[in-house]
Amino acid sequence: MQFHLNGFRPGNPEIAEEAGRSVKSDEVDVLIVGSGPAGLTLAAQLAQYPEITTRLVERKSGPMEKGQADGVSCRSMEMFEAFGFAHRVKREAYWVNETTFWKPDASDPSQIVRAGRVQDVEDGLSEMPHVILNQGRVHDMYLELMRNAPTRMEPDYGLQLVDLRVHPTAEDYPATVTLEDEATGDRETVRARYVVGCDGARSGVRQAIGRQLQGDSANQAWGVMDVLVVTDFPDIRMKSLIQSDSEGTVLIIPREGGYLVRLYIEQEKLKPDERVADRNITIEKLIERAKRIFHPYSLEVKDVVWWSVYQIGQRLTDKFDDVPEEEVATRLPTVFIAGDACHTHSPKAGQGMNVSMGDTFNLGWKLAAVLRGQCKPELLHSYSEERQGVAQDLIDFDREWARIISERREEDGDTPHFQRAFVKQGRYTAGVAVKYAPSILTGTATWQGLAKGFEIGTRFHSAPVIRLADGKPMHLGHVVQADGRWRLFAFAPEGDRGDEGSAIAALCARLTDDPASPLRRYTPEGADVDAVFDLRAVFQQGFRDLAFSAMPELLRPAKGRFGLCDYEKVFCPDLKDGPDIFDLRGIDRQQGALVIVRPDQYVGHVLPLDEHAALQGFFDGFMRPATA
Numbered sequence: 001m002q003f004h005l006n007g008f009r010p011g012n013p014e015i016a017e018e019a020g021r022s023v024k025s026d027e028v029d030v031l032i033v034g035s036g037p038a039g040l041t042l043a044a045q046l047a048q049y050p051e052i053t054t055r056l057v058e059r060k061s062g063p064m065e066k067g068q069a070d071g072v073s074c075r076s077m078e079m080f081e082a083f084g085f086a087h088r089v090k091r092e093a094y095w096v097n098e099t100t101f102w103k104p105d106a107s108d109p110s111q112i113v114r115a116g117r118v119q120d121v122e123d124g125l126s127e128m129p130h131v132i133l134n135q136g137r138v139h140d141m142y143l144e145l146m147r148n149a150p151t152r153m154e155p156d157y158g159l160q161l162v163d164l165r166v167h168p169t170a171e172d173y174p175a176t177v178t179l180e181d182e183a184t185g186d187r188e189t190v191r192a193r194y195v196v197g198c199d200g201a202r203s204g205v206r207q208a209i210g211r212q213l214q215g216d217s218a219n220q221a222w223g224v225m226d227v228l229v230v231t232d233f234p235d236i237r238m239k240s241l242i243q244s245d246s247e248g249t250v251l252i253i254p255r256e257g258g259y260l261v262r263l264y265i266e267q268e269k270l271k272p273d274e275r276v277a278d279r280n281i282t283i284e285k286l287i288e289r290a291k292r293i294f295h296p297y298s299l300e301v302k303d304v305v306w307w308s309v310y311q312i313g314q315r316l317t318d319k320f321d322d323v324p325e326e327e328v329a330t331r332l333p334t335v336f337i338a339g340d341a342c343h344t345h346s347p348k349a350g351q352g353m354n355v356s357m358g359d360t361f362n363l364g365w366k367l368a369a370v371l372r373g374q375c376k377p378e379l380l381h382s383y384s385e386e387r388q389g390v391a392q393d394l395i396d397f398d399r400e401w402a403r404i405i406s407e408r409r410e411e412d413g414d415t416p417h418f419q420r421a422f423v424k425q426g427r428y429t430a431g432v433a434v435k436y437a438p439s440i441l442t443g444t445a446t447w448q449g450l451a452k453g454f455e456i457g458t459r460f461h462s463a464p465v466i467r468l469a470d471g472k473p474m475h476l477g478h479v480v481q482a483d484g485r486w487r488l489f490a491f492a493p494e495g496d497r498g499d500e501g502s503a504i505a506a507l508c509a510r511l512t513d514d515p516a517s518p519l520r521r522y523t524p525e526g527a528d529v530d531a532v533f534d535l536r537a538v539f540q541q542g543f544r545d546l547a548f549s550a551m552p553e554l555l556r557p558a559k560g561r562f563g564l565c566d567y568e569k570v571f572c573p574d575l576k577d578g579p580d581i582f583d584l585r586g587i588d589r590q591q592g593a594l595v596i597v598r599p600d601q602y603v604g605h606v607l608p609l610d611e612h613a614a615l616q617g618f619f620d621g622f623m624r625p626a627t628a
Contacts, residue, residue, distance in 0.1 A: 002568065005560040014084065019050040019150035029371050031177055031192040032056040033205050035155045038339030038356040039198035040142035044083060045364035045482055047149035052371050057159040057179060063143060064136040066306050069353035070253065070262065074121060075431025075459060076354045077128035079361055082482040082601060085141045093131035094256045096120045100235045101419040102242040109245035111296045116419045120239065121430055127462050127475050130430060133256050135353060158182045164195060164208035166322055166334050174334045194367060195335045203341035209322040211337065213344060215315030221267040223286040225307035228259055233297040236261060244293040260305065265290050281309045312402050314395040317342045320384035333380045336363060343391035345398040354431050355394050359387050365484045365599035379622045386436050397428055432459060436602060440621045443605030450593035451606045453585030460597045463581040464574040466543040469567035473574055484599050485534045490609060492539045493592035498551045503592060503609045504537055508552035510612055518619045524626040528559045536569050540582060540589065543572040
């Protein structure tokens with residue numbers, strides 16, 4: 001973490017200098033409707049920009065205390081690192097290290113026996129763990145981040161959207177929104193440049209733009225309860241899947257704090273056209289069914305913290321913005337939907353909150369870039385193009401996973417079918433299987449061979465490095481913060497020391513001196529050299545074998561009002577344990593590579609270090625030349 005750039009600042013460095021408190025306004029750049037995971041992820045990004053007027057409204061009277069979602073994937077933890085609070089989540093959450101599988105005992109099917117166990121996340125998949133934490137606590141951390149941001153943003157609670165109208169030809173504020181105070185009934189009108197609906201499965205924003213959730217509800221009901229129990233079941237503190245002979249399935253999700261546990265309890269199949277509400281399923285019935293499934297182990301529920309019953313269903317909208325498909329070439333988006341407003345599914349796969357946060361992590365930097373004049377507004381079409389495909393994959397996965405954990409079948413060998421399926425789907429449940437197709441933001445695979453482990457369109461897979469200037473061991477991916485900047489990672493060829501005549505020096509010279517280079521063309525005059533593009537270099541030598549003072553000036557730039565040197569741009573491999581970053585990520589040691597990373601941590605392109613035309617052409621496709 002860097003601070004003191006423009007003078008010594010006492011106190012907590014996570015609290016930014018206030019630069020214009022966010023206040024209620026009837027004209028805003030972005031109106032966010034709904035303060036769930038999607039809405040807060042978006043608000044936390046936009047709160048960093050005083051020049052963007054953002055307002056977050058929520059119909060509930062206050063922040064969430066007990067959340068329905070609790071699983072945080074490895075990928076979401078990587079995103080939390082970009083926001084700066086992953087370490088807090090790791091300290092507080094339950095870590096899912098092992099998953100166990102139980103099935104009916106062949107000698108006595110009325111009892112269950114452990115059939116297998118697997119490591120929950122495969123080695124090397126992410127530096128982050130898969131964890132369990134109450135959704136309300138995730139909200140708390142986002143809310144604190146917003147309060148500490150330059151705009152000191154706070155949600156406006158108790159406000160319900162009652163009307164949304166879009167005027168596509170309006171120049172300044174094409175959206176007009178009517179909000180109603182839930183307590184008083186008073187109404188106010190807000191004009192907005194953009195509206196983002198993060199208001200759940202019954203989204204008023206989605207209805208206002210004529211989008212519909214399409215799909216089916218399965219005839220399968222499940223109960224869920226967060227409970228404090230006394231039990232002799234040996235795996236109560238392990239994520240576990242129990243399939244009984246005749247009473248259904250239980251999924252065990254241990255919760256944070258060492259005592260609380262969540263149980264998902266399968267119910268009898270619903271009849272055609274029957275709704276789960278028709279069954280009158282009570283908490284007592286859930287507990288009794290769970291006890292029967294756990295047999296021969298005892299289960300005594302001491303306290304029920306929260307419980308619910310739901311019917312499995314997978315539904316999706318055909319598009320995530322307000323522009324009809326036939327008008328994409330002539331009309332720009334004004335309204336967006338995210339999270340449950342555009343995709344709904346069962347909770348057992350643990351992907352709902354994670355994919356919802358991924359939606360607005362994708363959208364947030366794009367809105368900021370357009371509103372700040374950095375990118376062309378056509379960029380905003382890419383949100384629906386990229387995230388609708390991700391949501392479709394989620395729906396397909398959820399449908400298949402719901403079928404697998406409920407079905408009964410003869411097993412081939414000793415390993416249960418549902419255990420084999422769990423291992424096969426591990427990368428998806430960890431959240432790292434997303435891959436964006438080639439587009440203006442995602443290059444083609446022409447030079448992918450230069451960095452095979454940084455696959456274009458996937459998230460930037462971090463690896464250990466050593467920072468040259470101070471010898472600090474760290475993860476390279478942790479420099480990609482949620483600040484809207486692009487990262488250019490230059491991996492040096494073998495023997496390159498950054499000195500004159502080297503490939504790294506030539507790249508730095510071209511970026512600095514060529515008027516057509518992205519740094520020259522898109523960085524505002526008078527701004528720090530890394531205000532838009534953050535160049536970092538990784539060399540192949542050990543950190544004791546290079547001199548920081550010999551690096552090109554672009555890798556030790558003078559910044560801020562005092563012209564202080566930034567000492568955190570140059571890295572070396574961590575050579576102590578096993579393969580280094582060049583081997584781990586398949587980087588061509590002879591040629592090196594330039595890896596372009598988007599503000600949302602996804603790999604935008606892989607290029608040769610001297611492929612200047614392709615570098616310039618990539619950013620020319622969607623960015624606007626800077627103004628003073």
